[in-house]
Amino acid sequence: MTDNAKPAFPDRLSVDPRSKFYVAEIFQHDVGILLNGKERQGVEEYCISEGWITVPAGKTLDRKGMPMMIKVKGVVEPFYR
Secondary structure, three states, rough: HHHHHOOOOOOEOOOOOOOOOOOOHHHHHHEEEEEEEEEOOOOOEEEEOEEEEEEEEEEEEOOOOOOEEEEEEOOOOEEEE
């Protein structure tokens, strides 16, 4: 499959299927996220225009049993592996 056949990355994307920013077609491919030039693991959501990603804050859970998230700011660059 060529890069032209892969969908373009939206400005904001989430890995949570319940989110309105979830795009299933993108997750059919292996996706990576660079933040300030370094690859980050465990990214739950990103926004390119606002320059942030959200990652789990350790093993802490919220009252619904979902991981607590922290926002990390910088230059966000999604890519296909």
